[in-house]
Amino acid sequence: xxxxxxxxxxxxxxxxxxxxxxxxxxxxxxxxxxxxxxxxxxxxxxxxxxxxxxxxxxxxxxxxxxxxxxxxxxxxxxxxxxxxxxxxxxxxxxxxxxxxxxxxxxxxxxxxxxxxxxxxxxxxxxxxxxxxxxxxxxxxxxxxxxxxxxxxxxxxxxxx
Amino acid sequence: xxxxxxxxxxxxxxxxxxxxxxxxxxxxxxxxxxxxxxxxxxxxxxxxxxxxxxxxxxxxxxxxxxxxxxxxxxxxxxxxxxxxxxxxxxxxxxxxxxxxxxxxxxxxxxxxxxxxxxxxxx
Numbered sequence: 368x369x370x371x372x373x374x375x376x377x378x379x380x381x382x383x384x385x386x387x388x389x390x391x392x393x394x395x396x397x398x399x400x401x402x403x404x405x406x407x408x409x410x411x412x413x414x415x416x417x418x419x420x421x422x423x424x425x426x427x428x429x430x431x432x433x434x435x436x437x438x439x440x441x442x443x444x445x446x447x448x449x450x451x452x453x454x455x456x457x458x459x460x461x462x463x464x465x466x467x468x469x470x471x472x473x474x475x476x477x478x479x480x481x482x483x484x485x486x487x488x489x490x491x492x493x494x495x496x497x498x499x500x501x502x503x504x505x506x507x508x509x510x511x512x513x514x515x516x517x518x519x520x521x522x523x524x525x526x527x
Numbered sequence: 528x529x530x531x532x533x534x535x536x537x538x539x540x541x542x543x544x545x546x547x548x549x550x551x552x553x554x555x556x557x558x559x560x561x562x563x564x565x566x567x568x569x570x571x572x573x574x575x576x577x578x579x580x581x582x583x584x585x586x587x588x589x590x591x592x593x594x595x596x597x598x599x600x601x602x603x604x605x606x607x608x609x610x611x612x613x614x615x616x617x618x619x620x621x622x623x624x625x626x627x628x629x630x631x632x633x634x635x636x637x638x639x640x641x642x643x644x645x646x647x648x649x
Contacts (some may be wrong), residue, residue: 370548373555380559387562416563452556454563503561506612510558513623517551520630521544524637 370518376453377510379419383456384504387414390459391497398488401476409486410461417457462487535584537636542580542590544629546573549593551622558615564606568615570598573625 390412400409464487472481553569560566576593583590603609 370551373548373552376552376555376559380561383559384562416560418560418563418566452552452559454559499562502612506558506561506616509616510555510619513619514551514555517548517623517626520627523630524633526634 370514370521372452373514374511377507377514379453379455380507381504381511383414383416383454384500384507386456387416388497388500388504390414391493391500394486394488395490395493398486398490400486401474401483408466408484409488410463410466411486411488413460413462414456415458415460416454419453419455532640534636537633538584539581540629540633540636542584543577544626544633545590546571546576546580546593547622547625547629551619551626553595554615554618554622557610558612558619560608561610561612561615562608564608566608566610568598568601568610569595570618571595 394411397409403409466484467487468482469485470481471477471483474483477483550571550573553571557568557570571593580590582588598609601609601611601614
């Protein structure tokens, strides 16, 4: 068992959660944005978390534990039976829901009918997402603290 | 009477530290995936693994990897993920304490050995 591998796991998760918080911040910042490079109003972004493929050590251990790889709950069909030691962001996707229409004929981005398309961003949803990201970030950072404590204490073995 | 550097207790402690580190690693993996849709919390039966490791020490068997299995009885959220923040926090604290206990005991072992080495008072 490698104690530093645990710090990679937790550190990767902290990175992913920070990215999620950044995406939430971008969504909130652009809540009223009606112009984007691709045209039309800003679209809400989501992050998609995916578990990393299990490292060979874990897979060996699983294979010896179960005799086969099919008896564990599958994360998805492609990596059935693997234990994932970490997490990564597999994609940042755009919300495809229709933009909100607000009647404002004086607005430079108003359509022929006088309605302006605004991004469909609900501050409540974003805040809840941000809270989740913050809590998960804190959880993983306390895991890093714990791992540091373990590594430091293992150094005590050689001290006399 | 023969004298060896590695005692039965120090071998057992070695396995104990390995298992405690393994438990912490599993917990860290679960914590990292707290927001991954469809992820299932993984765990191991620490007591059963430790019993097996102690038998292994007595029989001179090489250490083997612990059995890792999905944890039963957790409530899954709508996205299919069943990692519980509180359970993982408790597990990590427990693994950390176990590790520190193992380290402290191993230090005592080493200290005893050093005391024997320095028994001539020099």
